[in-house]
Amino acid sequence: MTLIVITRPDFYPAEAEQIELLLRQGLDVLHLRKPEASPQEVAALLDKVPADLHSHIVLHEHFELSKRYAVRGLHLNRRHPQIPVGFLGQVSRSCHSFEEVMLWKPACDYLFLSPIYDSISKQGYASAFSPQQLAEASRQGIIDRKVIALGGITPRHFPELKAWGFGGAALLGDVWNQPQELFLSHFIKIKKEAE
Numbered sequence: 001m002t003l004i005v006i007t008r009p010d011f012y013p014a015e016a017e018q019i020e021l022l023l024r025q026g027l028d029v030l031h032l033r034k035p036e037a038s039p040q041e042v043a044a045l046l047d048k049v050p051a052d053l054h055s056h057i058v059l060h061e062h063f064e065l066s067k068r069y070a071v072r073g074l075h076l077n078r079r080h081p082q083i084p085v086g087f088l089g090q091v092s093r094s095c096h097s098f099e100e101v102m103l104w105k106p107a108c109d110y111l112f113l114s115p116i117y118d119s120i121s122k123q124g125y126a127s128a129f130s131p132q133q134l135a136e137a138s139r140q141g142i143i144d145r146k147v148i149a150l151g152g153i154t155p156r157h158f159p160e161l162k163a164w165g166f167g168g169a170a171l172l173g174d175v176w177n178q179p180q181e182l183f184l185s186h187f188i189k190i191k192k193e194a195e
Contacts, residue, residue, distance in 0.1 A: 002028050003169060003194045004148060005031070007019070007176075010034075011045065019053075021184055023056050025191065027191070032059055051069075051070070054072075056072055057071045058071065058075050060075045063084050064084065073091060074090075074091060091107070092111060093111050096128065098113075098137050101147060102142060111147050115128055117152030120174055128151075143165045146167055149164075168194075
């Protein structure tokens, strides 16, 4: 199962060091999502992450930075729906319905489908799908290896997500809400359970 971590929307001390730790410990992809940030702020964070790890980072905003940094890909959503002309990296997209998944799957390397469970990081952001709906979408081939589960994901959900046929899981709250002293050991546990 592909493991993706999405950054917190805010900046904080030691963020670059934690991003490097995750990627050095085998995180597949880090989605850099800072919706309120300026291009300069995002660039400053990228400058603190070793350049050899940029190929594991996907940008959610300020796509023009992909000309300056050798990032893995760009993530499309309602705010940023188009890829810049000439971009050759991976393309991913946020989806919130099975219809969106079917519409965008041919044009993307992978898709997020959310929220699968009640969100950990966004208060009041409840699951949009029943287990029966997810099982049926899997049976119909809507959910497959190109679809990444997002929303309220913790390691205890991995067996269920695998059974539904998701290609991976994207985590946010379960990673970043850990106390500093447990951050690395918790991620190592997540990585092991995702295998």
